[in-house]
Amino acid sequence: MFVGRTDDQVKIRGFRVEPEEVAQVLGRLDGVRQAAVISRRRTNGESVLAAYVVPTEPDLGDAAEQELRTDRWARELSRRLPEYMVPRTWCTLARLPLNSSGKLDRTLLPPTAPLAPAPIDEVHQPEGPRPVAVALTSVEKGLRDLWAAELDLTDAEVDPDASLFDLGGHSLTAMRLVNRIRETWGVEYPLTRLYQQPTLRALTEFVDEGRSGRVVRRGPATEQQTRFATLHSRHARPQVFNVALSITFSGRLEPGALHDALENLVRRHESLRTRLVRESSGTWRQEVLEFRPFDLPVEDLTSQGEPERQEQLRRLTEQATETPLDPFTGDVLSARLVRTGAEAWVLLFVAHHCTCDGWALTTLLKELAALYRAAATGAGHGLPPAPPQQVEYAHWQAAHQEATDRRRTDYWLEELADAPFTPDLPLDRPRPDALSGRGGVIRFTVPAEVRAAVERLAARRSTTPFVVAAAALGRLLTTKAEQDDVVMNISYAGRESREFESLVGCTATGFALRVRDARSGSFAELTDRVTRTTVLGMEHAMPPRRVAPAMRQRRDIRIPDGLAIGLAYESSLDTGIDIPGLTTTVAEIAPSASRSEFIMVLSPAGDVLEGAVEYSADLWDAATVEAWSRDYVRLLREGAEEPLTDEAG
Incomplete structure (x- = not known):
């Protein structure tokens, strides 16, 4: 049966509709004892049936069965x-609210939910791990917000x-979506395609591809x-x-040849024109995009005075x-490319x-030099014709x-079973619930005599300088935290195949290095x-x-998603560039941000360690980290110069 009123005519997308008529048909369906249908006005002014x-x-309280x-x-x-x-929105009730006259009391009706049907084969899924919720990309979020606004839904x-x-859309909604996509992302989305594939996921993939270029091949994403x-x-x-470098050239640089070299780098290496796309399962795939001309803006500052030139640089x-x-x-x-002098760039x-990663950066710089020489002289570059690719x-x-x-x-289940994953380091301010990403970089130098020691x-000790450096960092952190052990994430090149x-x-991976009993005792034994x-x-x-x-399932121990402390020893990074007629220097530059709480990077440079x-x-002031x-x-010096004893000998 239905409960309604006879003076209830509304206009839905230009058609006059009596909700009572819809309620009558709905009330005769199998499984329906009572039904009411009313019109509701969306925030965009459009009327829909509820x-x-x-x-x-x-x-029975089973949401899937209700759906x-x-x-x-x-x-x-x-x-x-x-x-x-x-109707586009629905609500099941134990009883309909009636007024004293026995008529439907609309003021007591609760909000309705949008119709979002689930295929039968998706309702009774076998139990198992669910995909981890992942934050949306900027395009995904923008399109989801657009759909939500058009359909009067929450995200x-x-x-x-x-x-x-x-979800309640129709031809006018589709036209508005197409117009908004064109205005916001500059992508022309065919209206016929929206009718053929009317899902947000299909729309997102099309807009992503329209902004990026044609996909030439696909493959699974690497772990990195x-x-x-x-x-x-x-974040x-x-x-x-961002991995950012400032490369200074002194001499007669040819900007055109440099531009050609950069373009050829992008042609050779698919990673420089690859995008990452999330699958419906929550996993990621990589898509290699067709090569497009690479833009190299050139800015000439030579007409400015020295102070203005340095400030602009x-x-x-x-x-x-x-810029992300x-x-x-x-x-x-x-x-x-910035010109700062007659022969300075x-x-x-x-x-x-x-x-x-550091290893790949070395390859990029060597190839950039070879490709520049080839573009400037017309000679061959001498590089392998088919470099390996990420797919x-x-x-x-x-x-x-x-x-x-x-x-x-x-x-690792044995090694980390009782490890202290979070060091209790002294902080300059209370730890927030979540880190904001604000950060900085403090640079220091390990002098030549200390590096030599x-x-x-x-x-x-038949080991490597990295191990000595890690032992010193373990002693520093355990001393500050007043605890015996510390666990740090070690960056590892991961180049396990010559191919x-x-x-x-990026093949760099990481592993947890547990430094035990680090606060005291012989540094050689540590x-x-x-x-x-480490081995x-x-x-x-x-x-x-x-x-x-596995640690959670087999040991009931939770490992944090990321370790607070990190150490990288970049012995594989070589920033030397050999270009005849040019003197080059390469310097890393970093944004004012932080990936984690505390990451130390050591790089051999000449006879010192940078x-x-x-x-x-969010946790420390620059002065504290300095x-x-x-x-x-000091600890590195003291440990490396520690007198030999019979025990440590």
Whole structure:
């Protein structure tokens, strides 16, 4: 039966409709005891029909079953009524609210939910792990907001796989969406395509491709690409994933030849024109885009005075480092050439970290020099004709992990079983619930005599300078935190196959280095312990986040998504560029942001070690980190120059 009123005529998309008529048909459907249909006005002024149903069987509280039942009623109505008369929002009630006259009391009706039918085969899914919720990319969020506004829904109510028309859209909605997409993203979306594939997911993929270019091939994302995609979409300051260089040229540079060299780099290496796309399952894939001409803006500052020139260069450098790149559109490389003198130039070169690591950066710089020489002289560049690519690396990596993950996981379950994952370091201010991403970089130098002492100690203990550096950092942090052990994430090159040694892509992975009993005792003995742990860690290298599920299931121990402390020793990074007629210097530049709480990077440079600490400004002041850097160099000196004893000998 139905409960309604006879003077209730509304206009739906230009058609006059009596909701009472719809309620009569709805009330005769199987499973419906009572029904009422009213019109509601969306925030955009459009009227839609809302249905309220009292079912013959009581609600069991199963949302999936309720959704199936609502979907069945909507389908049955669509076979009996014109499409515009089918309600777009629904609500099931135990009883309809009536006034004292026995008529429907509309003021007591609750809000209705949009119709979002679920296919039967998607309702009863076997139990298992669900995809981890991942933050939306800028295009995904913009399109979801657009759909929500047009359909008068909340963001959470927009199912990316539901039909626009099942969510209450119609031909006018479709036209408005197409117009807004053109205005906002400059992409011409065919109206016929929207009718053929009327889902937000299909729309997002089309807009992404329209902004980025034609896809020439696809493949699974590497573990590193997946990680960076997730972190980039979540981080408040995604420019922290910029790998930025300031390359100074002194001499007679040919800008045209440099432009040609950069374009040929992009042609050769697919990672420099690859975008990352999320699958419906929540996993990621990589899509290689067709080569498009690469833009190299040139700015001439030679007409300005020295103070103005330096200030403008500083502003341009800051702009380059602070502008986020976008791995979701394939905008992963940018460059700007600045002329600062008659024979003085600065190239601001920025790549997204998902395209390169320290090893790959060395390859890029060597190839840039070779390609420049070839463009300037007309001679051959002498580079291999077919460099390895990330799609092939992704397939190799998946097979390698399948073959080795069980052995690696078993090791880490033992090594990290009782590890202190979060060091209790003194803070300059209370820890916030979530880090904002604000940060800075403190640079320091390990003097030549200290580096030499480190290398002598490493040779005596049959280990590497990295191990000595890690032991000193472990002693610093455990001393500050007043605890015996510390766990830090170690950046590891991950070039485990000769086939991919010259790959321009990020293969760097990480493993957890647990430094035990670090606060006191012989530094040489501490170095020996760290050596053993490091060798085992490298043999079983696996990021802690991949150990986390097994640790939780088998040991009921939770490993944080990212470790607070990180250490990288960039012995593979070589920033030398050999171009005849030009003197070049390469300097890394960093944005005012932080990927984690505390990351130390050490790089051999000449006869010294150049150090940098990337730190969270939510936790520490620059002065604190500067003092810790001085303490680190002192501990490194004291440890490396520690007199030999019989025990340590």
